[in-house]
Amino acid sequence: MFDTNITLNQFVEAIGDTFYMVGMSLLLGTIIGTIFGILIVVTKPGGIIPFPIVYMILNPIINIIRSVPFIILIVALIPFTRSIVGTSIGNNAAIVPLIIFITPFIARLVENSLLEVGPGIIEAAESMGATPFQVIWHFILPEAFGSLILSLTTATISLVGASAMAGTVGAGGVGNIAIVYGYQRFDSFAMFSTVVILIIIVQVIQSTGNKLARMIRRN
Amino acid sequence: MIILEDIHKVYLRKKVETTALKGVSLQVDKGDIFGVIGYSGAGKSTLVRLVNYLERPTSGKVIVDGQLLSDRSAHELRQIKKDIGMIFQHFNLLESKTIYQNVAMPLILSKKGKKEIKERVTELLAFVGLSDKANSYPNELSGGQKQRVGIARALASNPKILLCDEATSALDPQTTQSILDLLKKVNNEYGITIMLITHEMSVIQKVCNKVAVMEEGEIIEQGSVLDVFGHPKHTTSKNFVQTVVRTEIPANIKRKLAEREVSTLAKLEMVGDHATEPVLQALINTFHLDVSVVFTNMTEIQDTTLAIWYLQIEGKESDKRAAWQFLEEQNVRYEEVTV
Ligand SMILES: Nc1ncnc2c1ncn2[C@@H]1O[C@H](COP(=O)(O)OP(=O)(O)O)[C@@H](O)[C@H]1O
Ligand SMILES: [Mg+2]
Numbered sequence: 103m104f105d106t107n108i109t110l111n112q113f114v115e116a117i118g119d120t121f122y123m124v125g126m127s128l129l130l131g132t133i134i135g136t137i138f139g140i141l142i143v144v145t146k147p148g149g150i151i152p153f154p155i156v157y158m159i160l161n162p163i164i165n166i167i168r169s170v171p172f173i174i175l176i177v178a179l180i181p182f183t184r185s186i187v188g189t190s191i192g193n194n195a196a197i198v199p200l201i202i203f204i205t206p207f208i209a210r211l212v213e214n215s216l217l218e219v220g221p222g223i224i225e226a227a228e229s230m231g232a233t234p235f236q237v238i239w240h241f242i243l244p245e246a247f248g249s250l251i252l253s254l255t256t257a258t259i260s261l262v263g264a265s266a267m268a269g270t271v272g273a274g275g276v277g278n279i280a281i282v283y284g285y286q287r288f289d290s291f292a293m294f295s296t297v298v299i300l301i302i303i304v305q306v307i308q309s310t311g312n313k314l315a316r317m318i319r320r321n
Numbered sequence: 322m323i324i325l326e327d328i329h330k331v332y333l334r335k336k337v338e339t340t341a342l343k344g345v346s347l348q349v350d351k352g353d354i355f356g357v358i359g360y361s362g363a364g365k366s367t368l369v370r371l372v373n374y375l376e377r378p379t380s381g382k383v384i385v386d387g388q389l390l391s392d393r394s395a396h397e398l399r400q401i402k403k404d405i406g407m408i409f410q411h412f413n414l415l416e417s418k419t420i421y422q423n424v425a426m427p428l429i430l431s432k433k434g435k436k437e438i439k440e441r442v443t444e445l446l447a448f449v450g451l452s453d454k455a456n457s458y459p460n461e462l463s464g465g466q467k468q469r470v471g472i473a474r475a476l477a478s479n480p481k482i483l484l485c486d487e488a489t490s491a492l493d494p495q496t497t498q499s500i501l502d503l504l505k506k507v508n509n510e511y512g513i514t515i516m517l518i519t520h521e522m523s524v525i526q527k528v529c530n531k532v533a534v535m536e537e538g539e540i541i542e543q544g545s546v547l548d549v550f551g552h553p554k555h556t557t558s559k560n561f562v563q564t565v566v567r568t569e570i571p572a573n574i575k576r577k578l579a580e581r582e583v584s585t586l587a588k589l590e591m592v593g594d595h596a597t598e599p600v601l602q603a604l605i606n607t608f609h610l611d612v613s614v615v616f617t618n619m620t621e622i623q624d625t626t627l628a629i630w631y632l633q634i635e636g637k638e639s640d641k642r643a644a645w646q647f648l649e650e651q652n653v654r655y656e657e658v659t660v
Contacts, residue, residue, distance in 0.1 A: 226413035229373055230427045230478070231402035240426065244417045318417070320458075 106291040108283050117299065119274030123193055123265045127200035128258055135205040135257075136250075138164065139212025140238060150224065151234045164206040172264045175199050176271055183271075191272035196265065204261055211253035219245045248319040255311025259304050266300070276300055322482065322514045323349040323372055328381035330367050330538075341367040342378075343538040349531070354508050354515045356525040356546070358561055359535030365518040368535070369484050372516060373405045374398050386481060403431065406475030406513075410487035412467040414459040420446070420470050421455040427477040445473040449503060465496035472503060476511070483507060485517035489524055501528045522561040526550065526622050534558045550622050551590055552654065566620045570631055574616055578633075585641065586615065589630040590654035600653060601630075608644040610636035631658070 142160055145153035170178070176199045183198040184190040219242050227241040243250075266277020276296050284293025330342040341364045349355040359365050370376040371383050374390050383390045385401065393401065414423050424445055428438045446452045449469040459467055468488060475483055485504065489497040505528055507513050519525065525532050525546060533543035534557060541555045550566055553559045562568060570578070578586070591600065604610050615631040634641065648655045 220413075222409060222411055222413040223415065225375060226407070226409065228375055229402060229405070229407040229484075230430055231399035232430050233399065236430050240429065241415065245415060247417060 106283075106289050107287065108279065108289065108292045112279065113276075113295070113299070116274055116276045116279050116296075117303075119193055119278075120262065120265055120276045120303070123196055123200060123268060123273060123275060124258065124261045126197045127204055127265075128254075128261055130197075130201050131204035131208050131257070131261075132254060134201075135208025136212050138205065138209035139216060142209065142213050143216045143242075144234065144238065150228075150237050160209075164209050167202065167206040168210070172199070172203050173267055173270065175203055176267065180271070193268070193273045193275075195271050196268035196273035196275075199271075200261060200264055200268070203264055204257055207260060208253070208257045211257060212250060215246045215249035215253050216242055218249055248315040251311055251315040251318060255308060255315075258307050258311070262300065262303055262307070276303070322351045322353070322386060323347075323355075323516060324382070324384040325368070325371065326382040326384070328368075328371060328378045328383070330364070330371070330376065331379045341538055345381075345535075345538070345540050347533055347540060347543060349514060349516055351514055352508070352512060353531055354504070354517065354529045356529035356532040357516070357518045357535055358520065358522060358525055358532060360520060360557075363535040364538040365520075365535055366486055369486050369516060369518050372482070372484055373402050373407060403427065403478045404480050405482045405484060406478070406480040407484040407486070408468065408471040408475050408488045410490050412459070412464075412471045412491075414467055414470055414474075416459050419456050419458055420451065420462070423459065423470055424473045424477055426474060431478060441477060442473075445476055448476075448506075449473045463496070464492050465499060468492065468496075468500050469503065472500075472507065476507065476513075481514060483513050483515045485515065487518055487520070490519065490521070497524070498527070504528055522565045526565050526620070530623060534561060546623055547592055547625065547627065550620070551592060551627055566627065566629070567616075567618045568629055570616045578615065585634040586658050587632050587634055588656045588658050589628075589632060589648065590656075591626075591628045591630075592652075593625045600648070600651060601632075603647065604632075604634070604644055608636070608640045608647070610634050610640055610644060 138160060141156055142164075143149060144151045145156040145160075147154060147157070167175075176196070179199045179202060180190045183195050186198055187194045189195055223241050223245055224237060227237045232240065265273075265275050266280065268275055269278030269281050276299050279292055280296035283289040284296060325345055325347050328342050328345045330340070332339040332341055345364075345368060357365050357368060367376055371378055372385060374383065377391075386404065388401065390398065390401070415426070418426075421442055424442045425438050428441060433441075442455075443452070446455055449472055451466060451469050451473070454462065454466065454470075459470065462470065471488070483504075488504075489500050492500060501524065504515060504517070508515055517524070517529070529546050531544065532546050532549050533540045534549070534555065535541070536555075536557050542549060542553065542558045549558060550562055553562045553568075559568070589600070601612060601614075604612050611634070613633045615633050617628070617630045619626055619628045621627075645655055
């Protein structure tokens with residue numbers, strides 16, 4: 103029917119690879135990125151636990167990593183990746199740069215979400231004699247939860263895009279099919295269908311995120 | 322209960338110094354409803370935030386319930402804060418939590434048991450008249466209801482002091498009245514000392530027994546509400562009092578008076594029982610003076626009446642002098658004024 107060299111199995115496998123890479127790097131990136139985001143907000147001058155040194159170290163590191171294009175990050179990190187996963191090619195090898203890429207991004211998004219919580223809420227918390235940890239846990243995080251979900255949605259979509267470049271280090275995934283078959287072998291069907299699949303994935307992630315955030319905000 | 326001694330507060334932001342308080346001293350006694358009034362930027366919020374040490378003084382002493390706060394560790398200060406409730410202009414409720422959870426928050430922070438929390442929260446919601454809203458979220462409530470939640474939350478940890486920073490400023494007059502009634506109830510039933518901040522003199526009039534007037538970081542006048550309302554000394558205090566009690570003759574009456582020959586214009590000020598005593602008859606019958614009322618105003622403050630009379634008085638000088646003598650004996654404040 104179509105003039106293509108690609109099989110359905112390859113698609114299924116590619117989608118699986120994409121989910122694996124995105125899922126793993128999202129999980130680790132979220133944990134580390136959220137911690138960094140919280141640290142930045144609370145250690146900021148005028149924050150609830152002002153600690154200028156932590157802030158002055160974290161803040162530029164995040165900026166530096168964020169200014170490196172992902173494709174360069176992949177290459178630059180090859181030695182580091184090899185020392186961690188034992189190889190510099192494949193899905194697992196792609197996860198390392200993906201985590202390094204997404205963590206600072208999530209940290210910034212988390213920072214913004216947390217900063218949306220008004221000073222009045224923090225004032226109320228402090229007037230109740232809450233410890234700094236309690237302020238974060240019982241006040242800031244629950245109030246920012248809806249916004250945090252939206253931030254993670256944005257991060258996930260970024261990861262889907264970035265994971266498409268993971269083919270560079272021999273990883274699989276939907277993006278890899280687009281490059282290997284669509285771009286390098288002029289297989290328009292492969293190109294077209296991967297784009298459609300990516301669009302669907304992004305749409306599903308975005309609307310799930312929106313729905314979750316709305317649910318959390320209402321109740 | 323609360324003693325502030327010669328407090329100075331300088332804010333330093335981006336290398337710009339703002340002096341918010343310039344040597345403020347005051348004392349709030351147990352059971353008081355102490356009002357602080359002033360225009361925006363006078364330093365009221367800074368003042369009230371010193372009491373629970375949300376703000377530290379640059380110099381001066383803050384003594385709450387006999388404890389000098391500057392001597393206390395961060396841990397001890399958190400314990401002290403649990404004895405001081407606070408409510409806010411914009412309520413500052415957690416939008417992500419139910420009314421029940423909001424009120425329970427101070428108890429959760431103190432790691433109280435589930436059963437104890439449930440009992441206390443149920444009692445508090447009943448006290449503020451919101452038992453049916455336990456499972457609602459703040460955004461489903463009106464402003465007045467939100468402030469009731471704020472009050473319930475502030476009372477959760479059984480505080481001795483309640484601080485109110487412009488607690489009614491975002492509410493309409495009717496809702497304001499109901500919140501003020503609730504504050505009175507808090508003061509009466511729980512014996513909680515209240516310090517409240519406002520820019521509305523009517524709030525002071527309705528609930529406070531003492532008042533301090535602030536301007537540009539200083540307390541320019543303080544005393545019992547009756548005293549300050551009866552005879553404010555400072556221009557700003559006068560302006561505030563004017564907003565609820567007309568102590569001055571209206572301009573159109575003044576104009577008419579100016580056209581007439583008036584020998585004596587007297588301002589009489591009577592408080593409490595005196596306000597209703599037949600002083601006027603005495604002036605006419607006993608002292609044979611010719612009295613006409615130019616302007617009068619009666620206001621209820623603190624369940625007593627404050628009456629102000631402007632009288633045009635004609636008669637013999639000797640009779641007038643005898644009358645003044647009589648007024649003095651009657652504890653009526655008397656003052657000759659010119660138009
Ligand atoms: N955190 C702050 N940093 C710098 N200046 C402040 C801060 N808080 C208040 N001020 C300044 O202190 C003065 C008094 O403010 P405030 O106590 O809020 O007055 P009020 O409550 O009577 O309106 C104002 O000039 C205000 O700009
Ligand atoms: Mg204020």
